[in-house]
Amino acid sequence: VSCGIVAAIFYRAMTIVRQPTLRLSTAVGAYAQAEQVWARDYLRLVRLALITPLLFESVGLCIAAVAYHIEELESVMFDDYIRPITPILEAFALVFALGLLREQRPKIAMKKESLSFAASSSSSPVTEPTHSAMSPWTLKVRELAHRSVTVGDLLDFYEMLGPGGTAMPHYDPRKHKTNDVVRHVVIPCSRFPDGSGGLAYADMLRVRQHLDAAAVGHHQHRHIPLMDGLGEALHTAWHGVRRLAHELHIEGPDWVSRTGPGLHVNDPRPMPERMVTHAWDNLFAHLVAAICADALDAEDYSLVAYTMSLGDVDAIRNELRSKGALGRRYWICAFCVNQHTGICGGFGAPPPAGGDAYSAWDAKRRDTVTAEVYPQCNCSQPKYFNDSPGLCEMDKFDAMMAYLAGNEAEFCQVVAVDRGFGLFTRAWCVAELVEASATGIPQRVQVYNRRQLDICAADTGIYLKLALLTVAECEASRPEDKEAIIAKIPDITEFDVHLQRIIFGEQGLLQQHFSGLGLLDAAVRTARRIQALSTEAELRAARKAASVRPPPPLYLVAVAGPDVMDL
Secondary structure (H helix, E strand, O other), rough: HHHHHHHHHHHHHHHHHHHHHOOOOOOOOOHHHHHHHHHHHHHHHHHHHHHHHHHHHHHHHHHHHOOOHHHHHHHHHHHHHHHHHHHHHHHHHHHHHOOOOOOOOOOOOOOOOHHHOOOOHOOOOOOOHHHHHHHHHHHHHHHHHHOOEHHHHHHHHHHHHHHOEEEEEOOOOOEEEHHHHHHHHHHHHHHHOOOOOHHHHHHHHHHHHHHHHHHHHHHHHHOOOOOOOHHHHHHHOOOHHHHHHHHHHOOOOOOEEEEEEEEOOOOOOOOOOEEEOOOOOEEEHHHHHHHHHOOOOOOOHHHHHHHHOOOOOOHHHHHHHHHOOOEEEEEEHHOOHHHHHHHOOOOOOOOOOOHHHHHHHHHEEEEEOOEEEOOOOOOOOOOOOOOOOOOOOOOOOHHHHHHHHHOOOOOOEEEEEOOOOOOOOHHHHHHHHHHHHHHOOOOOOOOOOOOOOOOOOOOHHHHHHHOOOOHHHHHHHHHHHHHHHOOOOOOOOHHHHHHHHHHHHHHOHHHHHEOOHHHHHHHHHHHHHHHHHHHHHHHHHHHHHHHOOOOOOOOHHEEEEHHHHHO
């Protein structure tokens, strides 16, 4: 009887623990649903494994009690059958259910997206239609793809910032974001002195490097090749480039050859080995740390960020040099997009004043620390946005990725995730993630600390945020960008499944191994966070329903008064 009571207690306890996994909610993401199914099935198996030996022993003891009155069966029933079988059954149940003999990976099966979605780049939801080899679109894609900065360049740039540097003396690595650095440093440093325009910072850096080389070797009267494909920006801003040469005391045309209306160049720029997907509202110091950590093949960038916070950039540079990674080339939009053909002179059209949209717009045009409005560039460079698809540099990241993947054997994508995982709510970042995955581009994820998504993490806020993520709710600085991205997605649900696979495929339970009771602990913790997730999903649904609830009839307002609006 006592064994039966214990079995009943175990059964009830495991049923309570398993309860949150019994109700599947379509409001949560695909990965959370897969976790839910795994936890439900595994906890049912554990419940069965725990109560089976107890029930067997309880039944055996009942049989032994009956056999007690039959002298010739008493010894045989209990000693020869029940006593030796019970521990064997218990051990088998534990090994079978808990995997005590080896590490196991939770068998989490996510829904498979259709082959037409992820089979090739031509079917990717974010790939542009085919363009001719000499079309403005294709030429601009190639121009973008031949820009890059090295890890060494990035560290040199970082050391320019702050009180001890030469740019942005009020820079605070604990607070200033990438957007701040672009507005205060990247745009001014890539502008031509005569105000005629500017280059992408990566191109300006290359020009200065070649001019420096020419300044050292011009007395030998040798030809200094510039670079391939600077494109319209360099051609239309030729006088600005010549001004730079004059500043460095380079006289005469011997450092570059000109033929016809364009530039004749002999040294094509190397293509980047990796493209960085990142959010501009992440700390700039963390962007630099994530890239350095990737170059060092570190698990995450917390240690690199800590070293940078101590001001020991040289230690990082020396480590990169020892690994031969200081010259590794990266494509980073902040440095490789010519900001003077887009955002340098303004902040976009303001939304109607007074709403959340206006507050967000206003915050993005102000310094994170001082709250002052960013300085605006008054260069005369023509600006190109979505209405100029051939010349716009901000809508071709997916096509450029496909180009680099086809022309650079070692090309891969680096995802520099901010501590709050806000990257996954940015429309263009999401588009880049899925484009890389759908076209088979290798992806390397750099998070601040991998323990943030660990099943044992005390704070489930990040998990709840990502598990409920949908591309339909992603944000973009320009509404038309989001509309363009959403329009390219044939099926939002399948896209969300693919996105969940990218996010949790490296960081979730899918890639974790557990042994012994660790597997049971993971299942119980999964059940708890599924319960929290379901509650959060219901609250969001309720808030959404309340926000679209139609107003009460006018006659009801007239009878019950204005307070009826709060009912």
